Amino acid sequence: MNMKYKVIFTTVIFASVFGIISLTSSQIITMDNYILNIIFLSLVALIIILCFSHTFMQIYQKLDKTWLLFLLLSLTIHFTASYLILFYIKRPLWPFSTTGSSFLLLNNYFIWAKPIDVFVQQLLITLLVTRLAELKLKAKSITTIFIFGFGIIHIFQIFKTNLLVGLGYTLVALIFSVVFPYLILKVKNGSIYNYIIHLGAYTLAALLLWTLF
DSSP states (O other): HHHHHHHHHHHHHHHHHHHHHIIIIIIIIIITTTHHHHHHHHHHHHHHHHTTTTHHHHHHHOOOHHHHHHHHHHHHHHHHHHHHHHSSOOOOSSSSOTTTTHHHHTHHHIIIIIHHHHHHHHHHHHHHHHHHHTTTHHHHHHHHIIIIIIIIIGGGGGGGSSHHHHHHHHHHHHHHHHHHHHHHSSSHHHHHHHHHHHHHHHHHHHHHHHHHH
């Protein structure tokens, strides 16, 4: 199998696994069963780490001692912000559907399961970037794959909310399609920073939208 087909195969596998996990969590288990989602997503994360332990061990060995502090700080901000929004900001009367948008609902799924969901997503993203780099793809090519495979597909959020929120969601996803591969490939602790940025974006979106509406 030449490099072109290896890249296609790797990307398709990533997209398929990503989609299966997302659909299972949101459509089969559903956000209402957030405890079951926590168990499911935790098991998925464990399986991914065990199956690709060599890759993640190499990444872990390159982290410096601050990674755990950053991770704990990120989770603390998420939980604290969620608490403050729920108890000190009046729940908005949304002029559009909030189906499937946990950062709008600010439900138990968003508070407790979303950090694990983001962790699973980042594990898959890290694996894909690492694998594509091993196939000798340049950073620019990897970014292009992410723009189409990760960024643009978020446009479907338009059908879950409205045009404004959906386009905003897609724009942020496109920016992350550039940021995530760069941090993983070029920056020390990049995979940790990706998690912090990813989860922080959801928390910030909740704060902004609950305030603005």
